Amino acid sequence: MSYEPVRVASIGLGRWANIMANAIERSEKLKIVACYSRSVGKREAFAAKHNCEIEDNLESLLKRDDIEGVIVTTPNDQHAPVIEAAAAAGKHVYVDKPIAVSLDHARRIEKAVRDAGVVFTVGHSARRLAGVRKIKELMDSGRIGEVSMIETNFSNERGMELQPGNWRGDRLMAPGGPLTQLAVHHVDSLQYLLGPVVRVFSFMKSMYTPVDQDTATMTICEFASGKLAYIGANWASPGVFFMNVYATKATLFYDLDFGWWSKADVVDDHSKLILREFTSKGDDPDNRFLHDVPVTLERGDMFREQFEDFADSIRGLKAAPEIDAAQAIHNIAVVLAAVESSKTGKAVEIEDILKS
């Protein structure tokens, strides 16, 4: 069903704003009409590239009646103040992940959008990858049996390039470093697949980086269902994104070439999902053989789709976007529990984090 494109403004015009704008430009459901960032150079470059108007300050942008929603890609600590102002002005809000880096900020955001009655969503796009959607389908259909555990990793080399002053190198703005910035995507996908995490244990170390930030993290999660998951995330290796699912009838190996992450319209072509199962399974454990079945992945576009979900909700085609504030808060609670565990050397209950 087609409708008048939802008119949006981009706020916080760094690297990710441009990748998100490219995705919006692949859709007929939204149109970027204006932009704002604090520095003049970034505003001018973004407006020229994405053919939109420039606003010199947030207040003037939010006063415009022709802007229906905002795309917030400011650094993590600037999500809450920008969203509070946008929601108070009646603008619908998309914010990139993580929703915020403290529960206090996350709850301020939840309250602001609820009080204003605006549509709100968070960019946990990885669950929309063709491989993750297919894993969910294979789990729900019973094809792979019952899952006991999932192992994941999302890593890249960025910790080695951090400089003092970069917000990613700040423990308050990016707690757990690569866990907050990269593997929070796996935190979301794992809770999408297995339900809520209840308890977390984590080790975090600072390695191969010029700043005082964790760059190697290993986290184990226990789910309310009793199932288990491992999340590895480092900032000291070439890019890695994988998810391996262990189930009673088959094991799934999902691997994505991180080099294509920001090109969401083709990234699914650079991923593979293998299903490993028994060819025959007799009584003799020394006479059981396995084979690998490649699983076909239909190409999607995780970034375009998340914006279309947002736009469809604004136009009333659906009640709400797939990812809401409550899920995003649970995602960040898992990250904060992992950071707490790495400090205390003990497992941390998510309930205790949510109570704090």
Ligand SMILES: NC(=O)C1=CN([C@@H]2O[C@H](COP(=O)(O)OP(=O)(O)OC[C@H]3O[C@@H](n4cnc5c(N)ncnc54)[C@H](OP(=O)(O)O)[C@@H]3O)[C@@H](O)[C@H]2O)C=CC1
């Ligand atoms: N989903 C994904 O895969 C990814 C998500 N992200 C997320 O996107 C967000 C932005 O990341 P990224 O683009 O890499 O960061 P950058 O630092 O490159 O860009 C953020 C920009 O926001 C601007 N800014 C800062 N404060 C404000 C403010 N108060 N109001 C308006 N603009 C402001 C800054 O520019 P200026 O000085 O001009 O204001 C800055 O350049 C983060 O939340 C990050 O986690 C990032 C990468 C990938």
Ligand SMILES: O=C1CO[C@H](CO)[C@@H](O)[C@@H]1O
């Ligand atoms: O979420 C993310 C995924 O990958 C990006 C790198 O391309 C990160 O910068 C980011 O924070």
